[in-house]
Amino acid sequence: MPRLLKLTLTLFRNYRHLTWQPENALTVLTGENGSGKTNLLESLSLFAPGRGLRRASLSQLGHNETSGWGVAARFQLNDEIIDLGTAISETSRGQRRNFLLNGKPFPKKEGVEDLLSVIWITPQMDRLFSENASGRRRFFDRLVMTVLPGHARELAAYERAMTQRNKLLLTRPTETSWLSGLESTMARHGVAISAARNEIAYYLSSFAQTHKSAFPASHVTFDCDLSEQIQKKPALTVEDWFKEKLNLSRSEDRQRSRTSIGPHRSDFMLSDWKTGLPAHTASTGQQKAMLLGLTLAQTALVREYRKASPLLLLDEPLVHLDRYKREALLEYLPSLQTTILLTGTDSAPFEKISDMARFITLKNGSFQV
């Protein structure tokens, strides 16, 4: 669990209208380039905080950029059935995306991430370990959120305070007590963010190590002053230490127009547990295998912490993998007993799961019968 029972797309990307009731836990979506495979996965990725698997703007999601799009899905969670919906709403501050739970706005202080974990990989992530740190940070924070949903709120609160501090340093740098208040807020949430990242990195490494699969067991570490401090000192002391650092960096940060220290600057490192091979020096296929290894360990961790499986969206998971790894992945996935959507241009590489999975061919945003 969870099980996707129904998906309805209205004027979403290249879909005018689609209603789909999946029959199997495993679905393989195939079709020519541009047929709508990633778009369908993207629609489900919107049931997670943020901008979905393509990080698209709201206007890009509507069919031919119309704003009247909507995505609705019915899920079976452990023993209840819920209806989730997302669409654009107009507010006094402009357009934003809203969520509906069983036809009503979400209760205050509760987010979609409290009900459902959605995990995805995309072909763009094949370069995750060799490209810039901001992509890795975003990836890792999303990973932490799927396990500890409160992480999303900590990040939002930290970023809000940091944005205000950066603005204040430029416009009213003499407002020292206001700045101190913002720095206290940043320190409190910053320590919580780093602690959650460290906790998940630690458990991911140990889960990955015991995980029996063809995928390299990975060692995950964080490169951040704060993470290092947290490993040595109690959280409150680290909070004071971070607050002091922020205070001391005011004039430098004012010159740079940004905050130069904190968890928003950290990076995470991944290396093969056995060989010590750092991910960025591995081959393309090895990096893909490390990404999948991390994703499978994440899935196990979500189950352990939340007593429920995540929804898995795997866009082109077999690309770059050798035959041994492809088969190992396909052999493992059915044991997860959750809704898993896989994509590929051809069905042949998925042969191994042909008796368990439902194969659907897409063309121009509709299912081929």
Ligand SMILES: Nc1ncnc2c1ncn2[C@@H]1O[C@H](COP(=O)(O)OP(=O)(O)OP(=O)(O)O)[C@@H](O)[C@H]1O
């Ligand atoms: N807002 C939109 N309105 C209409 N069509 C769109 C919109 N956004 C993207 N498309 C179209 O959707 C198609 C891309 O779909 P998608 O990325 O899902 O394809 P895919 O099947 O995953 O292809 P590939 O195999 O190349 O990865 C493109 O033809 C693109 O022009």
